[in-house]
Amino acid sequence: MSASAQVGAEAPKGFLRRYIFSTDHKVIGLQYLFLALVAVTLGIVLSLLMRFHLVWPAAHLPFVSGGIMTPEQYLALVTMHGTIMVFFVLTTAPQSAFGNYFLPIQIGAPDMAFPRLNMLSFWLTLAAFVCMVAAFMVPGGAPISGWTAYPPLSGLGDVTGPGEGIGQTMWIVSILLFCFGSLLGSINFISTTIDMRAPGLTLMRMPLTVWAWFVTAILSLLAFGVLLAGGILLFLDRSAGTSFFLPAGLVVNGELQVRAGGSPLLWQHLFWFFGHPEVYIAILPGMGVASHVLANFSRKPVFGYRAMVFALGAIGFLGFLVWGHHMFVSGMNPYSSLTFSVLTMSIGVPSAIKTFNWLGTLWGGKIQFHPPMLFAIGFVSFFVTGGLSGIFLAQPAVDTMLHATYYVVAHFHIVMGVAAIFGIFTAAYYWYPKMFGRMMDETLGKLHFWLTFAGSYCIFMPMHFVGIEGGVRRYADSSGATYLGALQPLHHFMTIAAFATAAAQLIFFYNFFWSLKRGRKAPANPWSATTLEWVTASPPPVDNFDGRFPSVYRGPYDYSVPGASQDFLPQNVPPEEGALANQEASNAR
Amino acid sequence: MPGNVATETLQLNGAGGGADGGAPSGNGGQGSGPSGAASVPQRTYVTGMTIALAGILMFFAALVSAYVVRRGFPNSDWQALEVPRILWLNTLILLASSFALARSRRRLLAGDDDGFRHWWGVTAILGLFFLAGQLVAWRQLVVSGVYLATNPSSSFFYVFTGAHGLHLLGGIIGLLAVAFRPLLRLARSTAVDVVSMYWHFMDGLWLFLFVFLLVGS
Numbered sequence: 001m002s003a004s005a006q007v008g009a010e011a012p013k014g015f016l017r018r019y020i021f022s023t024d025h026k027v028i029g030l031q032y033l034f035l036a037l038v039a040v041t042l043g044i045v046l047s048l049l050m051r052f053h054l055v056w057p058a059a060h061l062p063f064v065s066g067g068i069m070t071p072e073q074y075l076a077l078v079t080m081h082g083t084i085m086v087f088f089v090l091t092t093a094p095q096s097a098f099g100n101y102f103l104p105i106q107i108g109a110p111d112m113a114f115p116r117l118n119m120l121s122f123w124l125t126l127a128a129f130v131c132m133v134a135a136f137m138v139p140g141g142a143p144i145s146g147w148t149a150y151p152p153l154s155g156l157g158d159v160t161g162p163g164e165g166i167g168q169t170m171w172i173v174s175i176l177l178f179c180f181g182s183l184l185g186s187i188n189f190i191s192t193t194i195d196m197r198a199p200g201l202t203l204m205r206m207p208l209t210v211w212a213w214f215v216t217a218i219l220s221l222l223a224f225g226v227l228l229a230g231g232i233l234l235f236l237d238r239s240a241g242t243s244f245f246l247p248a249g250l251v252v253n254g255e256l257q258v259r260a261g262g263s264p265l266l267w268q269h270l271f272w273f274f275g276h277p278e279v280y281i282a283i284l285p286g287m288g289v290a291s292h293v294l295a296n297f298s299r300k301p302v303f304g305y306r307a308m309v310f311a312l313g314a315i316g317f318l319g320f321l322v323w324g325h326h327m328f329v330s331g332m333n334p335y336s337s338l339t340f341s342v343l344t345m346s347i348g349v350p351s352a353i354k355t356f357n358w359l360g361t362l363w364g365g366k367i368q369f370h371p372p373m374l375f376a377i378g379f380v381s382f383f384v385t386g387g388l389s390g391i392f393l394a395q396p397a398v399d400t401m402l403h404a405t406y407y408v409v410a411h412f413h414i415v416m417g418v419a420a421i422f423g424i425f426t427a428a429y430y431w432y433p434k435m436f437g438r439m440m441d442e443t444l445g446k447l448h449f450w451l452t453f454a455g456s457y458c459i460f461m462p463m464h465f466v467g468i469e470g471g472v473r474r475y476a477d478s479s480g481a482t483y484l485g486a487l488q489p490l491h492h493f494m495t496i497a498a499f500a501t502a503a504a505q506l507i508f509f510y511n512f513f514w515s516l517k518r519g520r521k522a523p524a525n526p527w528s529a530t531t532l533e534w535v536t537a538s539p540p541p542v543d544n545f546d547g548r549f550p551s552v553y554r555g556p557y558d559y560s561v562p563g564a565s566q567d568f569l570p571q572n573v574p575p576e577e578g579a580l581a582n583q584e585a586s587n588a589r
Numbered sequence: 590m591p592g593n594v595a596t597e598t599l600q601l602n603g604a605g606g607g608a609d610g611g612a613p614s615g616n617g618g619q620g621s622g623p624s625g626a627a628s629v630p631q632r633t634y635v636t637g638m639t640i641a642l643a644g645i646l647m648f649f650a651a652l653v654s655a656y657v658v659r660r661g662f663p664n665s666d667w668q669a670l671e672v673p674r675i676l677w678l679n680t681l682i683l684l685a686s687s688f689a690l691a692r693s694r695r696r697l698l699a700g701d702d703d704g705f706r707h708w709w710g711v712t713a714i715l716g717l718f719f720l721a722g723q724l725v726a727w728r729q730l731v732v733s734g735v736y737l738a739t740n741p742s743s744s745f746f747y748v749f750t751g752a753h754g755l756h757l758l759g760g761i762i763g764l765l766a767v768a769f770r771p772l773l774r775l776a777r778s779t780a781v782d783v784v785s786m787y788w789h790f791m792d793g794l795w796l797f798l799f800v801f802l803l804v805g806s
Contacts, residue, residue, distance in 0.1 A: 113633045187640045195633040221644045229651035233748070241738035244655065248666065260666045260741065266658055270651055 212288025286423020386415025
């Protein structure tokens with residue numbers, strides 16, 4: 001190979017250029033990962049405060065001004081928990097963190113197409129996070145209008161409540177920054193996938209993770225521009241006195257607002273045109289990782305690879321046509337509701353294709369229950385559970401009754417929250433050896449899985465029943481209402497489960513940081529896997545392949561190929577060497 | 590901060606004619622800028638710009654659909670906005686700038702560097718004239734008492750022209766960057782292609798927005 005003349009690349013000298021202002025996609029991926037870890041910790045703490053308040057509403061809390069939490073403070077927790085989790089965890093970790101780290105390696109490229117743009121994406125996202133968290137510390141505190149920021153509540157300033165002044169403004173500025181970061185990131189992901197693939201790596205040889213990140217990036221590109229536009233209009237409504245989303249004749253706290261006939265519904269359309277694809281931005285990378293890991297630890301090719309690719313594309317495409325199902329109770333035309341309902345249920349088709357193909361991949365495999373495999377199976381479980389309640393909610397008649405209840409909270413937490421988090425854990429356990437050069441502890445990993453798996457179901461299954469019984473979401477304290485008071489024992493149970501599940505995450509954090517120093521040294525390919533990230537060292541050198549860039553000769557999931565001398569053939573093994581693959585594998589460092 | 594970044598000095602094996610059929614880098618020596626060989630094929634910049642334009646299109650599509658919906662409200666308080674006349678002149682100027690840019694690119698392809706620079710400069714100056722004209726239009730509206738918050742029609746007018754103006758300003762910065770700044774990893778022909786794509790897109794986008802503003806008035 002001519003690469004012998006040009007061996008590898010030097011890492012930049014100096015701590016700042018190497019670890020802080022780095023343009024290396026691996027460092028940026030880790031930066032995103034640690035940002036997501038900070039964000040998820042904060043998000044969990046906020047949710048625990050909410051769960052605590054729901055059960056012990058009269059408790060004195062040391063850090064709450066006045067001692068007892070007010071309903072507005074509870075709504076601020078709702079808003080910030082949702083926003084931080086959706087944007088800075090579920091969007092940041094699966095796509096920006098793992099995608100950044102592994103997409104270039106899996107396609108055999110030295111870096112993203114536009115490394116400095118990549119760095120800019122991260123710093124915009126970090127600025128957005130700082131701006132969002134700072135909203136807690138401004139006069140009035142954090143906004144109370146939810147992660148969807150519906151006007152008129154969000155559009156009028158502090159007349160509508162504490163936190164709707166500076167806090168809501170900072171929320172919008174943060175979201176606008178996040179939009180810019182995500183748009184730049186998606187340009188990078190798409191360009192890299194189109195133009196930087198190794199020779200021989202045709203589209204239909206790409207790992208399903210790469211496909212998932214690619215489709216997700218397209219969704220980001222098309223969705224975040226719309227949120228950006230909506231956010232700017234909302235910002236103008238608040239700060240420049242325009243009336244894009246504010247109707248005439250609004251009376252807030254006894255004051256008539258001087259606005260002319262805008263439409264709050266317009267915001268809902270713009271927001272959910274972004275908001276629904278955003279749900280898929282959170283879950284699609286998890287689907288990719290789950291497919292990847294299920295094949296690896298079943299020692300079988302992914303069942304129906306092509307169908308998986310087309311299902312990803314179909315889910316992404318349909319995701320843009322169903323935003324109205326978030327608005328069934330908004331007063332929208334019932335005929336539109338019918339259209340959105342039918343389109344929504346049609347997403348069940350590609351989702352079912354994916355589910356059955358996951359099961360087909362497992363079927364008859366020599367299954368190895370390593371922690372990443374457990375989490376991948378857990379992902380499938382939560383995806384099915386959450387997806388099924390989605391089909392109920394897709395029907396306007398049912399949704400009208402359930403929309404403002406905990407049923408919806410249970411649905412989206414399971415399918416978008418827990419399933420996506422399980423995707424993140426799958427990726428973390430699977431790629432940890434590659435990222436840090438050490439193995440995580442298996443026993444702790446399995447313990448973490450079982451506690452999290454059981455705990456998450458304990459939190460969110462009862463929530464369905466609370467919702468069906470009419471438990472209203474967003475109420476800070478429902479113990480006073482007679483018909484809701486009967487549900488308090490369930491709330492107690494969910495709160496205890498939430499604290500227990502949160503405590504179980506400490507196992508993960510301990511394992512994560514302990515293994516950094518003390519974990520067993522990881523070989524290049526600890527899972528006997530086939531894709532290109534496993535043909536390079538753990539952790540990979542600066543240019544990923546030390547100057548020896550691979551060519552690709554086969555599909556991504558050549559496990560248990562008949563006639564081969566070992567049960568996996570890496571993508572860079574030429575056909576004629578298939579039989580000699582044993583030797584090749586031992587040569588690969 | 591020119592080029593001490595690792596990725597810029599790093600080279601794929603393809604540039605030297607790799608035995609394994611060439612790595613993704615297809616640019617040969619064409620892209621060697623001052624900071625060494627490029628690690629990214631030049632077509633990637635065209636790909637990147639195409640994708641960026643798709644994102645920008647979605648942004649403006651959202652604004653325009655908000656405009657259409659807002660204007661379609663029954664019994665609304667929409668007051669038609671008299672579009673300032675100078676917008677017609679501005680539109681002509683922007684169209685002319687696109688022709689100048691096309692001419693500049695043809696000069697470059699013909700190997701006429703002076704002609705390229707001349708028409709490239711003309712494009713930038715016409716772009717600046719367009720922006721100045723837009724500011725004059727804003728000024729005229731303000732003088733006649735039409736502000737951002739006066740009426741939904743004026744709100745949308747300012748948002749459309751403002752958002753487009755900011756994007757065009759980015760185009761002018763791009764034009765100036767190609768003219769004056771040493772390019773790091775882009776070959777000049779690629780840079781010219783990418784900036785031209787962006788500029789023509791902004792031109793077409795303006796025509797699109799202008800039609801909507803006219804229909805709304």
